Amino acid sequence: MTTATEPEGGSFRPSMLIYDSRYRSATIQIVALIGFLLLIGWLVSNTVQNLADLGKSVGFGFLGEPAGYDINQRLLDYDSRDSHARAGLMGLLNTLLVAVMGCIMATIVGVIVGVLRLSNNWLIARIMTVYVEMFRNVPVLLWIVFSMAILIETLPAPSAYRGEDPAASMLLGGNVALTNRGFYVPEPLFGRMDEEGNPLSWRQGLGDVHLFGDAWLRFDVSLELIVVLSTLIAGILVSGLIRKRADRIQNRTGLRPRTWYWRAAVILLPTIIALWLMGFYLGKPELRGFNFAGGTHMRNSFIALWLALSLYTAAFVAEIVRGGILAISGGQTEAAAALGIRPRRIMSLVILPQALRVIIPPLISQYLNLTKNSSLAIAVGYMDLTGTLMGITLNQTGRELEAVMMTMLIYLLISLAISGAMNIYNNSVKLKER
Amino acid sequence: MADYSYVREDMLPEREPPVSEVGIIGWLRENLFSGWFNSILTILSLMFIYMILAAIVPWLWTPTWGAGSLSECREIIADLGKQHGGACYGVITERWQQLLFGFYPDELRWRPILTFLGLFVALGPVLFSDVFPRKVLWFTGAYLFLAPWLMWGGAIWTPLLVAAGPALGYLAYRFLYGVIGNLGAVIVAVLVPILFWLFLVGPISSGLFSVIPLGLEVVESRLFGGFMLSVWIGVVAIAISLVLGVVLALGRQSDLLIVKYLSVGFIEFIRGVPLITLLFVASTLLNIFMPPGTNFDIILRVMIMATLFASAYIAEVVRGGLAALPRGQYEAADALGLDYWKAQRLIILPQALKISIPGIVSTFIGLFKDTTLVSIIGLLDPIGLTGSIRADANWNGIVWELYGFIALLFFLSCFAMSRYSMWLEKKLRKDHH
Numbered sequence: 001m002t003t004a005t006e007p008e009g010g011s012f013r014p015s016m017l018i019y020d021s022r023y024r025s026a027t028i029q030i031v032a033l034i035g036f037l038l039l040i041g042w043l044v045s046n047t048v049q050n051l052a053d054l055g056k057s058v059g060f061g062f063l064g065e066p067a068g069y070d071i072n073q074r075l076l077d078y079d080s081r082d083s084h085a086r087a088g089l090m091g092l093l094n095t096l097l098v099a100v101m102g103c104i105m106a107t108i109v110g111v112i113v114g115v116l117r118l119s120n121n122w123l124i125a126r127i128m129t130v131y132v133e134m135f136r137n138v139p140v141l142l143w144i145v146f147s148m149a150i151l152i153e154t155l156p157a158p159s160a161y162r163g164e165d166p167a168a169s170m171l172l173g174g175n176v177a178l179t180n181r182g183f184y185v186p187e188p189l190f191g192r193m194d195e196e197g198n199p200l201s202w203r204q205g206l207g208d209v210h211l212f213g214d215a216w217l218r219f220d221v222s223l224e225l226i227v228v229l230s231t232l233i234a235g236i237l238v239s240g241l242i243r244k245r246a247d248r249i250q251n252r253t254g255l256r257p258r259t260w261y262w263r264a265a266v267i268l269l270p271t272i273i274a275l276w277l278m279g280f281y282l283g284k285p286e287l288r289g290f291n292f293a294g295g296t297h298m299r300n301s302f303i304a305l306w307l308a309l310s311l312y313t314a315a316f317v318a319e320i321v322r323g324g325i326l327a328i329s330g331g332q333t334e335a336a337a338a339l340g341i342r343p344r345r346i347m348s349l350v351i352l353p354q355a356l357r358v359i360i361p362p363l364i365s366q367y368l369n370l371t372k373n374s375s376l377a378i379a380v381g382y383m384d385l386t387g388t389l390m391g392i393t394l395n396q397t398g399r400e401l402e403a404v405m406m407t408m409l410i411y412l413l414i415s416l417a418i419s420g421a422m423n424i425y426n427n428s429v430k431l432k433e434r
Numbered sequence: 435m436a437d438y439s440y441v442r443e444d445m446l447p448e449r450e451p452p453v454s455e456v457g458i459i460g461w462l463r464e465n466l467f468s469g470w471f472n473s474i475l476t477i478l479s480l481m482f483i484y485m486i487l488a489a490i491v492p493w494l495w496t497p498t499w500g501a502g503s504l505s506e507c508r509e510i511i512a513d514l515g516k517q518h519g520g521a522c523y524g525v526i527t528e529r530w531q532q533l534l535f536g537f538y539p540d541e542l543r544w545r546p547i548l549t550f551l552g553l554f555v556a557l558g559p560v561l562f563s564d565v566f567p568r569k570v571l572w573f574t575g576a577y578l579f580l581a582p583w584l585m586w587g588g589a590i591w592t593p594l595l596v597a598a599g600p601a602l603g604y605l606a607y608r609f610l611y612g613v614i615g616n617l618g619a620v621i622v623a624v625l626v627p628i629l630f631w632l633f634l635v636g637p638i639s640s641g642l643f644s645v646i647p648l649g650l651e652v653v654e655s656r657l658f659g660g661f662m663l664s665v666w667i668g669v670v671a672i673a674i675s676l677v678l679g680v681v682l683a684l685g686r687q688s689d690l691l692i693v694k695y696l697s698v699g700f701i702e703f704i705r706g707v708p709l710i711t712l713l714f715v716a717s718t719l720l721n722i723f724m725p726p727g728t729n730f731d732i733i734l735r736v737m738i739m740a741t742l743f744a745s746a747y748i749a750e751v752v753r754g755g756l757a758a759l760p761r762g763q764y765e766a767a768d769a770l771g772l773d774y775w776k777a778q779r780l781i782i783l784p785q786a787l788k789i790s791i792p793g794i795v796s797t798f799i800g801l802f803k804d805t806t807l808v809s810i811i812g813l814l815d816p817i818g819l820t821g822s823i824r825a826d827a828n829w830n831g832i833v834w835e836l837y838g839f840i841a842l843l844f845f846l847s848c849f850a851m852s853r854y855s856m857w858l859e860k861k862l863r864k865d866h867h
Contacts, residue, residue, distance in 0.1 A: 029692040036696055043723045050722045121472050122465035123479045137848035138841045139803035141810075141817060146841070149833045372708035378810055390714055400718040407714075408707045415706035 047401070062397040063088070069392050071383045073299045076219050084393045086216040091388030092410060098305055098384065099371040099414075105310035106370060107363070110317025117322050128318070135315035140373050143312050148304035148380045155180040158291050170285075177285055177292055182299040184285035184292045190224035190278045224278040231274040235267035242266070301382035305374065313370045317363060324359035325351075357429050364422040368415055375411070385410060496520030499527050503828035525829050526839050532823075533839065536659015536814050542587075542651060546662050549584045552577055553669065561791070561854070578673070585658075585666060587650035589643035595635045599627030655733035659814035661843060663733070664805040671740035672748070672798050678741070679748025680787075684778065686749065687756055697749070704746035709804050712739045717811040736808055740801065747797045755790035756782065789862055795855040799848050806844075816840040 017027045051058065067087040068080050074090045075097060117128040135143070156168040158179045170177045177184040208220040242259050250256040285295030328351055336350040337343075377384040378391060385407055394403040453459055466476040496516065501507040501524030511520045526533075535543055556577035558566035576597075583593040607623035614622075643649060658666065685697030704712070716735040721728065730738070759782060767777035809818030820836045823829050 025690050029690045032690070032696065033692050046725050047722050049726050050724075053726060119475075120465070120468060121475050121479075123476050127479055127483070133849060134845070137799075137845045137852065139806040139817075139844055141806045142837060142841055142844065145817065146837050149837065153833060375708040375710045376807070376810070378710070386708075386710060390711065394718070401722065404711060404714050404719055408711045411708055411711060412703065412706040416702075419706075 051401070056398070058401060060402055062393075062399050062402070065397070067393065068396065071388065073297075073302055073383060083216050084389075084397065087393060088385065088389040088406075089216060091383055091385040094302075094377075094382065095371070095374055095384040095386075096414075098302065098309065098374045098377065098382070099367075101306055102309040102313065102370050102374065103367045105306070106313035106317050106366070109310060109314035111321050113314060114318035114321030115325070117318060118325060132315045132318050135312050136319075140308065140312045141376050141379055143308040144305055144376055144379055147308040148300060151182075151300045151304055152180050157181070158287065161287050161292075175282070175284055177287075179292070180300070181291070182297055183303055184295045184297055186282035186284050187294070187296040188280065189283045190222060190280055224280075227278060228271065228274045228280075231270045232267070235270050238266045239263040299382070301377070301380040304380050305377050305382050309370055309373055312373075313366050316366050316369075320359055320362045320366065324355040327358045328354050353429075360425060360429070361422060364418060364425070368418050371414060371418065372411065492516065493520055496523070499523045502528065504830065504832055521835050521838075522832060523835060525823065525832050525835055529819075529823055529829075530839070533660045533816050533819055533843075535662050536819070537657040538653060538659070538662060539651075539657065542653060545584045545587075545650070545653075546666075549581050550662075550665065552581065552584075556581075561858075582670075583650065585653070586655070587652040589639050589647075589649040591639040591642040591648070592635060595639055596631060599630050599635075602630055603627040655731050658733055660816055660819060663808070663813065663815050664802060667733075667737055667740055667805045667808065668798060668802040670737050671744045671801060672794070674741045675743075675745035675748045676794070678745035680752055680783065682745060682749035683752035683756060686753055701746045701749050704743055705750070709740075709743055710807055710810060712743055713807055713811050715739060732811075732813065736811070736813065740805070743804075744797065744801050747800070748794060751790050751793035751797055752786060754793060755786035755788075758789055759786055792855040792859045792862070795851055795858070799851050799855075802851075803844065803848065816843070 017023045063085040064083050066081050067084045069087070070080050071078055071087060071090050071094075073094065075093045076090065078086055078090050113128050113131060116124050117132070119125050119128075155178050158177070158181060160166060160168040161170065161177060161179070168179075175186050208222050209226075210218065210220055212218040239262075242263050246257055246259045283294050285292045285297075287293075332350055332354065333346055336346040341349065374384060375386040378386045381387070383391075389410075390403055390407040394400060397403070451460075454463060467473045496511060496514070498507045498510050498521065501510055501522060503524070504522055507520075507522035507524055511522075514520070531540075531543075535546060538546060552573075555570065556574040559568060559570045559574060579593040579597040583590070603623040603626045606626045607619045610619040610622055613619075682697045682701055685693045686701065688694050688697075713736060716739040717732060720730065720735045720738065724730070763781055763785065764777070767781040772780065806815055806817050809815050809821075812818070814822070817840065820840070823836060824832060
């Protein structure tokens with residue numbers, strides 16, 4: 001059956017590509033695609049031409065060459081003879097480190113500030129408002145250089161901890177030292193030695209597993225850590241079984257047995273025993289000569305970046321949390337109370353699930369912003385991905401195209417991973433409609 | 435008759451509410467000391483505020499505005515007998531002009547100031563549509579061409595000719611509409627101004643300038659700096675990205691698959707990478723991508739990348755505006771028989787853009803703050819200038835006063851803009867109901 005508006009078949013004219021709505025969308029799309037391909041082709045041909053004029057070639061061989069520069073804060077072993085690829089890996093790990101720690105701290109501070117902004121206490125609410133406005137309205141780069149300046153200018157030098165009557169003293173029972181070179185904190189270690197360096201009885205170190213041999217991806221995992229972690233995970237699994245059993249009993253009899261002490265015990269006891277067996281102890285930082293030795297040295301650059309990024313992002317998180325709480329109308333609480341639910345369960349069963357649905361998506365996009373902003377590390381000399389791959393490696397090898405493109409690609413992958421996680425979460429909490 | 439003597443016969447006079455429930459005391463009790471927990475919190479916060487103020491106010495309250503160097507400041511502070519030092523404002527007295535204008539020539543500073551003031555007049559009819567008459571929109575249109583001319587200088591003919599581009603396009607459209615039909619005329623109308631700008635404006639302008647030498651002294655972009663640079667990059671990027679952003683948002687909403695995926699790809703790519711990598715593209719790669727021999731100066735390259743960056747974010751804001759429009763608006767436009775472009779132009783976009791203004795302002799605030807990143811690739815925005823000021827022997831070692839001054843300026847402008855955005859949001863919500 002044909003309708004009157006449809007033209008008779010077999011009489012295709014080129015002008016129908018434009019005027020016939022059946023073909024027009026295809027025409028526009030093909031024109032757009034051709035235009036896009038032409039643009040790409042134009043850019044590529046310009047690039048090829050320019051690179052040829054400069055006598056450069058495109059290739060990723062430089063990644064295997066020795067980097068020749070040091071990275072002062074790193075998570076894995078690295079020295080200047082290692083390849084550019086490994087230097088980039090150190091940078092990536094540093095980016096991820098500051099991003100993860102920043103997200104954790106931003107969430108904690110942001111939730112506290114957001115809740116306190118709604119406080120009945122006028123003064124507290126005002127202080128929190130000042131905090132939020134102060135951090136939101138000043139560029140994050142300024143906060144980063146500002147916190148670096150605060151650390152350098154206000155904290156004592158390591159030498160202040162020296163002598164009979166030191167000008168500064170270590171915090172938390174002599175475990176933590178805050179200096180203008182960074183923070184020295186205790187470091188978790190396994191396998192204690194006696195004075196002569198012999199392992200104490202059978203509590204000796206188990207050693208490390210070396211992964212990936214000598215390749216740029218190589219890393220060591222301590223066997224003790226594996227043992228402790230697997231004990232912990234096993235404990236959590238057993239605790240899950242106990243919870244399921246409690247659920248079953250509750251379903252059958254209507255009474256829920258008390259299990260929290262059992263569950264705490266199966267998680268904590270085996271882990272503590274495993275830690276003791278592996279000879280776990282904290283390596284304290286000690287002043288030797290002009291500087292501290294032992295312990296973990298968190299450098300100024302890392303602390304400044306971490307604090308500035310998390311406090312800045314926390315201001316945005318606080319607004320999101322406040323908005324999320326305000327979005328749940330008071331009727332929800334009243335309705336739940338009318339159903340006879342207890343106040344604590346109203347929070348966990350009624351308010352939080354709804355508030356989280358409002359809070360989580362913008363929260364994740366703040367995490368994304370924090371991760372992207374961590375690239376400002378270059379301003380304080382923290383060696384993240386921007387500082388290594390797009391910084392020193394680029395300057396030393398002169399491979400602008402490859403280095404910048406790779407850096408962008410890696411950031412893009414991180415962002416896509418985060419937004420992918422967000423989509424999965426969104427789908428799982430989406431209102432189940434008919 | 436029963437004895438009702440115990441019943442009161444006259445009303446008691448009204449009594450004042452207890453002193454503890456009204457006035458300042460009542461307010462204090464209700465808001466600060468409404469329980470032991472709140473009271474402790476209040477006292478702790480008061481102590482906290484006192485500690486902060488006690489540390490900062492004596493430092494701030496230091497009359498060192500006249501000092502010519504850091505050592506001179508220290509002498510003044512020592513003379514005042516201050517224990518814990520004080521602020522050295524001499525650096526701000528001496529350098530505030532540089533922090534505001536960079537190295538823009540002294541005698542030409544009226545030009546950026548005029549441009550900046552003009553910005554408010556030009557934005558008036560958009561941002562405060564009730565106060566400004568609609569005719570000011572003509573000024574907004576002219577401002578688009580005048581502002582770059584004021585900032586960079588050059589022959590008066592260049593902005594006039596550039597402004598003539600769209601007019602030529604319109605003429606071409608009217609002329610060709612009858613000859614090759616609507617679509618062909620639209621394509622020609624888009625191509626004519628672009629070709630005109632690319633190939634004809636330069637020669638004609640210099641030709642006219644040699645005949646009638648009317649113009650302003652040229653100021654090279656490398657002299658731009660300070661807050662002027664931040665504002666200028668932000669304004670240019672947002673202005674151009676509004677156009678690009680609307681196109682991208684429409685592309686993302688489009689039914690045409692290829693157009694849609696190209697838009698989505700561009701938006702997600704730009705939003706997925708940090709601005710600093712895009713600025714590195716501007717500083718190291720953009721000249722490699724261009725035809726051999728092209729050489730944009732660095733500020734222009736940064737503006738291009740900032741524009742692309744902003745357009746992805748504006749596109750998302752506009753998409754939000756498009757999604758927030760009730761479905762009935764689209765259906766009503768279809769029912770009136772409007773085609774896609776007419777529906778967008780007459781019905782959809784005016785409403786969608788109006789509800790997007792708060793989001794656009796927020797994007798601008800974000801971009802304005804992000805312009806500080808250009809200091810990392812060596813441009814002299816306020817933060818970039820701190821480096822050169824601190825390298826000066828007179829001011830070596832100065833920290834807080836400079837950062838504080840810059841932070842204060844950023845805070846004031848961003849705070850004002852965010853308040854405007856909140857006010858507008860509230861107003862739009864009221865208009866809606």
